[in-house]
Each structure stands twice: as C-alpha cells, then as structure tokens.
Amino acid sequence: AGIATENARTMQVVDAIEAPGVVVLDETRTARIGSQVDGKILQVAAEVGDRVAAGALLATMHSPVVHDAWADYRRALAERRRSEAELAYAVAAAARAGRLLAAGAASLQEVQRAEADRLAAEQGLDTARTDLRRAEEVLEHYGITSGDDPTGESGEVIPVTSPIAGAVLERAGSAGSAVTTGTPLFVVSDLAQLWVRADLQETMLRLLRVGSPVRIRVAAYPDETFPGTIVFVADTLDPVTRRVGVRCVVDNADGRLRPEMFATVVISAPEPRTVVAVPDAAVQSLDDRPAVFV
Numbered sequence: 001a002g003i004a005t006e007n008a009r010t011m012q013v014v015d016a017i018e019a020p021g022v023v024v025l026d027e028t029r030t031a032r033i034g035s036q037v038d039g040k041i042l043q044v045a046a047e048v049g050d051r052v053a054a055g056a057l058l059a060t061m062h063s064p065v066v067h068d069a070w071a072d073y074r075r076a077l078a079e080r081r082r083s084e085a086e087l088a089y090a091v092a093a094a095a096r097a098g099r100l101l102a103a104g105a106a107s108l109q110e111v112q113r114a115e116a117d118r119l120a121a122e123q124g125l126d127t128a129r130t131d132l133r134r135a136e137e138v139l140e141h142y143g144i145t146s147g148d149d150p151t152g153e154s155g156e157v158i159p160v161t162s163p164i165a166g167a168v169l170e171r172a173g174s175a176g177s178a179v180t181t182g183t184p185l186f187v188v189s190d191l192a193q194l195w196v197r198a199d200l201q202e203t204m205l206r207l208l209r210v211g212s213p214v215r216i217r218v219a220a221y222p223d224e225t226f227p228g229t230i231v232f233v234a235d236t237l238d239p240v241t242r243r244v245g246v247r248c249v250v251d252n253a254d255g256r257l258r259p260e261m262f263a264t265v266v267i268s269a270p271e272p273r274t275v276v277a278v279p280d281a282a283v284q285s286l287d288d289r290p291a292v293f294v
Contacts, residue, residue, distance in 0.1 A: 011277045015269040017207060019246070021198030023218070023261040026249065029190035031164050035179040036142060039063030042157060043175055046186070050168045058168070058186050059160040061179070066142060066156050073135040080132045083125040090114070090121035166190040169259075191259075194252045196228060198265040199243040207269050208233045214248050215266040218257065225266070226250050226257065 039061045046058045097114035100106030139145070143159040162168075170187035173179060196216055200208065210233060215225040227250070234245035248265060250257065282292050 012272040014272045019198040019200045019265045021196045021263045021265045024195050025189050026193050031188045033186040035183040037063040037065050041177045052162045054165045056162045061158040069138045076132040076135040080128040083128040087121040090118040094118040162188045196248045198246050217264045
C-alpha cells in the first residue's frame with residue numbers, strides 16, 4: 001500500500017519570527033545641514049548623488065550679518081593694537097621711573113603710579129584679546145577664518161560645508177534663493193551602514209534583545225540575506241497598533257541596499273527548545289486538523 005514508517009525523534013529548534021520592515025538612513029551617520037543665517041545662496045557646489053568628504057564645500061552664501069561680524073572683528077583688532085601700544089608705553093614709563101628713583105630724581109609715589117599704570121595696561125590688553133577672540137569665534141561660527149584682515153573683503157562669503165563624508169541625498173535651494181535661519185539646505189549620509197526599522201507584536205517581546213543577530217531580506221535580492229544586529233527596542237508600545245518598534249543596524253559597504261526599501265526582518269529566539277519531530281510527509285490533515293498515525 002506504499003505505507004512507510006519512521007521513528008519520531010527529539011531535536012533542538014530555534015524559533016524564528018518574521019516582521020515587515022523598511023530600510024532607512026542611519027541617523028548617527030547622517031547630517032541634515034541648514035542655513036545658519038538669513039541670506040542668499042550665491043553658488044551651489046554639490047548636487048544630489050555626489051560623494052563628498054568631510055569639510056567639503058557644498059554651497060556659498062551671502063548675509064548682512066557677516067558685515068556686522070567683520071565690523072566687530074575690526075573694532076576688536078584695533079582695540080587690541082591700541083592696548084598693546086599702551087602697555088608698551090606703560091612698561092617703558094615704569095622702567096624709566098625706576099631708574100629715576102635709583103638716581104634720586106623721582107619719588108616713590110611716582111614709581112608706584114607708573115607701576116599701577118603698567119598693571120592697568122596689562123589688564124586692558126587681556127580684555128582686548130578676549131574681545132578679539134570672541135569676534136573671531138563669531139566669524140568661525142559662520143565658517144570664516146579671520147586671519148588678520150582689517151578690511152574683511154576676503155571673507156564676506158559664508159561657506160556651507162559637510163560635517164561628514166558621505167553621499168548628498170537632498171539639496172534644497174538654488175543659486176539666488178533667499179533663505180532664513182534654519183532653512184534645510186542639504187542632507188548628507190554615510191550609506192556604508194543603514195538602519196532597518198520594524199514593528200512586532202508585543203507577544204514577541206521575549207525574542208527581542210539588544211545585540212541579538214537578525215537576518216534581513218529585501219525583494220531586490222530574493223535569494224540572499226543580510227546579517228544585522230538589533231540595536232534598539234522601544235520602551236513603549238504604539239498605542240494604536242499595539243506593536244513594539246525595533247531598530248536593527250546592517251552593513252552596507254557594498255552599497256546594494258537603498259533607503260526606503262521594504263524589508264523582512266527574521267529574528268531568532270535567543271535559546272533553542274526541544275521538540276518531537278517527524279517527516280513533513282507523515283503529517284496528514286483530518287477534519288482540517290494536522291495529525292499523524294502511530
């Protein structure tokens with residue numbers, strides 16, 4: 001009758017669940033660059049798709065605030081020079097008073113007054129240097145190196161640079177566009193590592209551990225899986241879906257994965273369990289229920 005028999009046996013299996021997810025940018029490797037000032041874009045130096053290095057020029061801007069910053073810098077620079085001259089004069093005067101006192105041609109009071117003037121000049125120079133450094137920091141905040149440029153003619157353009165190396169994913173604005181403080185200009189991301197976000201039922205919480213490995217599948221490569229790691233499990237459930245959010249990190253050094261791809265996240269239980277196993281062909285359906293004959 002073609003009946004075959006086989007012994008049932010025990011074996012170790014690892015439970016696994018699948019959850020739909022989506023590939024997204026790794027926000028720790030993404031820079032969203034906005035305008036620091038109100039102004040106008042003069043030139044755009046990078047386009048979507050360009051690979052840029054850290055510190056690369058993306059655009060240049062012009063803003064009235066730069067004129068004010070340069071004016072403060074020039075004022076502070078002139079004050080420092082004046083204070084340096086005053087200190088040099090006060091030092092010479094104090095030395096001269098000391099010599100006159102030794103020769104009996106000056107009083108002790110005159111020497112003390114000259115020394116007090118020298119100390120006051122030193123304090124004035126310290127204050128002037130502090131004000132100059134503060135003015136330089138304002139220029140540096142806009143990406144401008146002051147140097148020793150009293151006219152400010154060489155640094156009135158504000159550079160927009162990338163703080164990280166990566167791909168330019170978004171560009172907002174063109175040459176001549178007026179922008180305000182905080183206006184988004186560029187999005188640059190290092191795509192060598194990405195995140196995969198998924199939502200799982202709360203009954204699966206027992207399988208979720210930060211640091212646990214996962215397998216990720218995408219439709220573009222149906223016969224492949226990409227290894228990943230759980231790096232975040234949400235502390236709260238979504239009040240609407242009653243699901244818990246999970247974030248995984250996946251290596252993308254070869255650049256085959258793309259942000260916004262739909263993905264399937266396969267998560268295995270941390271510990272295997274012992275089960276009784278029989279061949280798939282031994283399982284029959286009786287009254288719509290699985291059964292085996294013993």
